[in-house]
Amino acid sequence: MEIRFQSAHTGNYRASARERAQIAYLVIHDTAGSASAQQAAEQLAHAVFSASVHYIVDENGVWQVVRDADVAWHCGTRGTYYHPYCRNANSIGIALCSRMLDGRYAFQADAVENAVQLVRLLMECYAIPAGRVLRHYDVTQKTCPVPFVEHAAAWQAFRQRLDDAGKMDMPRPLAFPAPVGYNKGGRISGQARDGLSPCCLYGNQEEIT
Numbered sequence: 001m002e003i004r005f006q007s008a009h010t011g012n013y014r015a016s017a018r019e020r021a022q023i024a025y026l027v028i029h030d031t032a033g034s035a036s037a038q039q040a041a042e043q044l045a046h047a048v049f050s051a052s053v054h055y056i057v058d059e060n061g062v063w064q065v066v067r068d069a070d071v072a073w074h075c076g077t078r079g080t081y082y083h084p085y086c087r088n089a090n091s092i093g094i095a096l097c098s099r100m101l102d103g104r105y106a107f108q109a110d111a112v113e114n115a116v117q118l119v120r121l122l123m124e125c126y127a128i129p130a131g132r133v134l135r136h137y138d139v140t141q142k143t144c145p146v147p148f149v150e151h152a153a154a155w156q157a158f159r160q161r162l163d164d165a166g167k168m169d170m171p172r173p174l175a176f177p178a179p180v181g182y183n184k185g186g187r188i189s190g191q192a193r194d195g196l197s198p199c200c201l202y203g204n205q206e207e208i209t
């Protein structure tokens, strides 16, 4: 799966140096809008929202806008947390682009398919079981992602596909790669190792500016 990268504006996330073991949850969101993943990535790159996710998924593919090692601002709240452990600091945020359909936000099937692939990849990278793949709603009770909150059966079907992946692949602990960094071109300076997916190096995609 191709993951394209365009960094979000630095005002939309917190630069960090998280290691693999610090990433314990995957949190699913929707964009609540009609923008494509590329359009959403461009918006996050050029304007300050004090909010972000790591990945944006639509029917055409995946854009990464915050590196996994950095902290995206996607599930924080000044109110009450309804999950005891999941926070921005220990999670990766994934937004699915939703489309307005008959007056309601809906996910296109291909976007869900791409999200399943991405989530499975991240589950493997970080040894995250399906039980730690959450909706934003599960963390703060915000109605997000709308199609998976309004239709619990759709969320259960999504989760079921992750459980199936888990039975095939989990657990498979992987060694954390040597410290790596990006050069000016945005390309990772470390070398991928056998068994490590590209995302385990926080993406080795060419940065698009």
Ligand SMILES: [Zn+2]
Pocket: 028, 029, 030, 074, 136, 142, 144, 145
């Ligand atoms: Zn959300």
